[in-house]
Amino acid sequence: MGLGSSGIYGALTCLSSNRLRDRDFAGTLWSIAMPASSPAPFALQSVAFGYPDNPGAIPLRDPVSLSFLGDQPEWNAAGRGVPAAFVRATRATIRVVFARASGQPIPQGVWRIGARGQSGPGIAERELAVAFDSAGQTGPLEFRLDAALPDSIGKAALEWSWWASDGNTTYTLGVTRHELLLAWKPAIAPAVWLSPKEPRDGPPDQPAANWTYLPIMQWTCEWAEGKDSPEKICDAILAGLPESGLRYAVGAWNVSAMLQKHGGYCGGWFRMFQAMAGAHGIMLERRFMAVDWRREPAEQARWCAIVVEAPGLNRKEPEENASTFHDIDERLTESSPVERHHQRRYRFWGIPGKVLDGHCINFLRWEGRWILYDASFGIRAELREFSLPASDPTHALPVEALGDFKEAYLDLAVNFMLGSLEHEGKLFLTQHPDPQDPGFQNGVTRNGLSLDTTRIPKRDALITFYWI
Amino acid sequence: MALAHEHLERMLSGLAQGGRPYGWQHMLGALQVVCGERSSESEAVLRKAASYEGRCRLDEAAGLPHSMSPEDLLRSIALQTLGEWDRDRHRDVIARAAELADSDHVAVIARQYLA
Numbered sequence: 001m002g003l004g005s006s007g008i009y010g011a012l013t014c015l016s017s018n019r020l021r022d023r024d025f026a027g028t029l030w031s032i033a034m035p036a037s038s039p040a041p042f043a044l045q046s047v048a049f050g051y052p053d054n055p056g057a058i059p060l061r062d063p064v065s066l067s068f069l070g071d072q073p074e075w076n077a078a079g080r081g082v083p084a085a086f087v088r089a090t091r092a093t094i095r096v097v098f099a100r101a102s103g104q105p106i107p108q109g110v111w112r113i114g115a116r117g118q119s120g121p122g123i124a125e126r127e128l129a130v131a132f133d134s135a136g137q138t139g140p141l142e143f144r145l146d147a148a149l150p151d152s153i154g155k156a157a158l159e160w161s162w163w164a165s166d167g168n169t170t171y172t173l174g175v176t177r178h179e180l181l182l183a184w185k186p187a188i189a190p191a192v193w194l195s196p197k198e199p200r201d202g203p204p205d206q207p208a209a210n211w212t213y214l215p216i217m218q219w220t221c222e223w224a225e226g227k228d229s230p231e232k233i234c235d236a237i238l239a240g241l242p243e244s245g246l247r248y249a250v251g252a253w254n255v256s257a258m259l260q261k262h263g264g265y266c267g268g269w270f271r272m273f274q275a276m277a278g279a280h281g282i283m284l285e286r287r288f289m290a291v292d293w294r295r296e297p298a299e300q301a302r303w304c305a306i307v308v309e310a311p312g313l314n315r316k317e318p319e320e321n322a323s324t325f326h327d328i329d330e331r332l333t334e335s336s337p338v339e340r341h342h343q344r345r346y347r348f349w350g351i352p353g354k355v356l357d358g359h360c361i362n363f364l365r366w367e368g369r370w371i372l373y374d375a376s377f378g379i380r381a382e383l384r385e386f387s388l389p390a391s392d393p394t395h396a397l398p399v400e401a402l403g404d405f406k407e408a409y410l411d412l413a414v415n416f417m418l419g420s421l422e423h424e425g426k427l428f429l430t431q432h433p434d435p436q437d438p439g440f441q442n443g444v445t446r447n448g449l450s451l452d453t454t455r456i457p458k459r460d461a462l463i464t465f466y467w468i
Numbered sequence: 469m470a471l472a473h474e475h476l477e478r479m480l481s482g483l484a485q486g487g488r489p490y491g492w493q494h495m496l497g498a499l500q501v502v503c504g505e506r507s508s509e510s511e512a513v514l515r516k517a518a519s520y521e522g523r524c525r526l527d528e529a530a531g532l533p534h535s536m537s538p539e540d541l542l543r544s545i546a547l548q549t550l551g552e553w554d555r556d557r558h559r560d561v562i563a564r565a566a567e568l569a570d571s572d573h574v575a576v577i578a579r580q581y582l583a
Contacts, residue, residue, distance in 0.1 A: 195560075197570040253537045254570060259489050267535040267571060287583060290574050320531035347532050349496060353502070354548045355577055356541060357533045394578045432497035435472035444530075445493040468573050 003287070006320040015374035040171035041107040042130070044162055045137055046073035047176055049084030049092065052205035056090030058187050058279070059203050059211035063259035065168040068203040069214060073097070075176055077455075085181040087216050089151040090181075095140035098173075100132045107166070109130070113143070115160035115176075121147040123160055140230050149182055153233070153280065154219075154225040156180040173419045181221045184233060185281025187212050193274040195254035197254070212279040213259055229281045231366045236374055238380055241313055246272070248312025248376050249346075250320035251338050263314070266376040270360040273375035283365070284373070286390055290358035290466040291350030300420050303463065304430040305347040306359065306451055307416035310377050325447050326428050327416060331455045338423065338449070347418065347445075355393050355466050359413070363388055370411050381409040389467035398461035406458045416450035417463060425451055472501035473513050480516055480542075484526050491530030492538060499542075503549040511553065517546035518561040521568060536571035544574045551581030 050057045050070025050154045052448040060083065077099070086092050107130055114125030122144040130138055150156055158180060163172035187210040194200055202209035215445060223240025224233045250263030256263035256269050264272065268390045270286040277284050293304050307325070311317050327339045349357045362373040370388060372381040385403030420430045433443030456462055476498040502510045524538040524541050533541045543565040550558035559582065566578035 051562065112538055195570045196575070236470055236552075251538070253535075265532065265534045267537075268535075290535070300519050314554055319528075347531065348535070350498065351545060353489075354503070354545060355573075356545060357535050360535050365548075391576055392572075397496055432500060435475045435498045437503055440471070440475065440497070441488055441490065441494065443494070443497070445496070447499055 005206050005208075012251040019401060022306050023274040037184035038093055039101060039104070040164065042098045042100050042132070042138075042164070044077060044172075044173055044176060046076040047178070048073035048075075048095040048097075048182070049086075049178070050074065050203075051095055051140075052203060052209075054087045054093060056092055056186075058085040058087065058183055058217070059061060059179075059182075059206070059209050059212045060085050060217055061211055063213045063215060063256055066199055066256070068211065070203060075178060081177070081179075083214065083218065085183060085212075085221075086149055087186050088153060088182040089148045089417065091121075091143055091145050091148040093144045095142055097140055098130065098132075098138045100136040102136075103318060111164050111166055112164070113141075113173075114146075115162040115165045116157035116216050117146070118161065118175075119154050120158045121145040123162075126274070130407055140314075140326040146291075149180060152182065152226050152228070153184045154182050155221050156182060179221060181217045183217065184224070184279050188281060188283055189301040190275075193255060193271045193278055195271060197255050198256050199214075212275060213255065214242070215259060216255075216272075216276050217279050220279055222282065223336075229366075229370060230277070230364060232309075233280055233282060234364050234371070234373060236279050238375065238378060241375060241378065241407045245314065249315060255267075256367070264315040269313075269376040270362050272302045273373055277364075285363040285365070286360065287363065287389065287391075288358055288360050288468045290355045290393075290463040291348055292466055292468060293350030293352045293354075293356070294396075294464070295352050298422065299427060299429060300422060301352065301448075302419040302421065303429065304352065304420060304448065305418040306414045307350045308346040308348070308359075308377070310413075310415065312346070312376050313378060318346045320344055320346055321444075321449055323347075324445060325416070325418075325450050327450045327452070329422070329452045329455070331457075332421075332423070334424065334450055336423070338397070338428075345415075349448075355468070356466065361409075372405075373408070374413055377413060379409065379413050381412065383408050391468050393466055393468050396464035396466045397462045398467070400458050400461070406453075406463070410463070416455050417453055417456060418447055418450045420448040423464040436448065470509070472498045473509050476502055476513050477527075479515060479524060480520055480522065484524055488494075489525055491525040491527045492532055493530060495524070495526065495538065495542070496538070499545055503545060508581075511550065511564070514546040514550050514563045515558065517542050518550060518558070518565040519543075519544075519568065522540050535567075540569045540571040540574050542568050544577055545551075547574070547578050547581065555581045 026424045115123035123143045201207040214241045224236040227233045247263035252258045252261045252264035253267040258268045322344045324342045328336045364371045370383040428449035430448035431446045547562045547565040566575040
């Protein structure tokens with residue numbers, strides 16, 4: 001039995017001693033504690049967790065500096081203290097550097113060193129020869145936790161009371177505190193969620209490592225604490241998103257830009273949600289459903305835009321100037337009343353005959369079902385008889401080919417489909433400002449007719465999207 | 469027609485007219501006209517748009533595109549139009565648009581014209 005046993009160490013420390021003497025180093029009991037008479041000959045200089053190829057460690061990247069937290073030890077005596085991440089239940093290894101205490105004789109010989117964990121695993125004691133370089137420091141010495149980290153997603157706040165013994169005297173080396181973020185599974189490759197222009201490589205010594213951004217791991221470990229399935233974890237992340245402070249409709253379309261600008265549009269959000277689930281080893285699909293602006297006879301078009309009234313994450317109203325809409329809130333007939341509303345709504349525009357804008361969403365395949373996550377607007381939908389459309393920018397798919405996608409999601413998320421349509425003998429034309437017009441720059445887009453999505457029948461390819 | 473090209477050129481150069489920034493809807497208006505009729509003038513400005521490396525200065529209050537940045541959507545529309553008009557002649561800028569874009573959808577869309 002060694003001094004790593006917390007019960008024995010606890011008994012010793014309650015004597016308020018900072019120097020402990022064992023009478024029988026080779027034996028099984030540390031039986032006598034003596035009051036301190038000299039300070040420890042060396043002290044903790046740094047503790048590293050996320051160094052290259054440390055099993056179970058997940059490199060964390062700072063979204064502002066873009067450097068990796070593990071590029072230097074996460075804890076040092078100068079006051080640095082940043083989190084590290086591991087896969088849950090890892091019996092982690094760490095690297096520790098000690099510094100010789102000034103005014104003390106150079107410590108020599110074989111030492112036994114360990115740490116008692118106050119609120120979780122401690123550090124298993126090790127017997128090792130300690131040598132100090134000309135700067136008075138040891139090289140990085142590897143230690144291992146004396147037990148595995150908790151076996152669930154969350155945050156572990158560890159406090160380690162370090163000790164060292166030369167066989168005659170046991171010294172206390174002080175207490176270090178560390179925050180470890182525990183992921184469900186090893187992170188997925190960042191290439192899955194990164195945009196083409198985002199920084200891609202892992203830490204300098206392990207460029208192929210699967211890393212994630214620090215805030216992503218911090219948020220998701222908190223929101224999904226204790227969750228134990230991809231569905232529960234994704235649900236918890238979706239529910240937690242408002243706490244991130246990130247907003248919808250900020251000019252950012254990839255993960256790093258979103259973290260720097262504190263929000264983004266859906267083209268960033270579906271990558272962000274994928275990165276958040278990916279930090280826990282969960283693979284989500286992402287799809288861009290692009291508006292299909294089809295020209296019809298007599299200047300009609302269906303559809304020019306999808307229209308969303310919801311403000312989006314952490315917004316009180318849509319971040320788009322108000323415009324005048326002509327809504328039909330009931331099934332379109334020759335006599336359906338048109339209601340005029342001047343208000344803020346998002347319009348996701350198409351362009352005739354080509355792929356332009358649209359909405360971006362995620363999908364989880366779990367237990368034989370597809371679950372749709374719309375992180376931008378906080379919507380979750382379980383889909384039946386749905387197959388994830390292959391990426392194809394050349395053919396638009398009608399919603400009736402997508403199982404209950406329309407009822408389960410589209411009707412909920414997209415309030416209106418905006419078109420250029422004739423009604424009661426009048427053409428409600430959707431028209432962007434005309435560049436030939438001298439007043440072009442003061443011009444605003446005219447909205448045609450906006451039909452309540454729920455009232456549009458799911459047949460005859462009335463609603464189609466490109467899926468990419 | 470020429471006015472649409474002028475406006476689009478101004479947008480690409482980051483200039484506003486009379487100090488007021490263009491909005492996303494103005495870019496859409498100009499693109500619809502420029503992409504709507506094939507001409508050497510349209511091809512020239514769309515080639516510039518496809519290989520655009522600048523940053524559009526748009527009035528954000530008027531709304532922005534949702535799925536990708538205005539620059540990527542500009543590249544995307546330019547490459548689709550040029551690809552439909554003459555993919556062989558414009559292969560260089562179609563490839564360049566895919567290379568410059570931060571949205572991988574632009575590369576997916578470009579692929580059909582580069583195959």
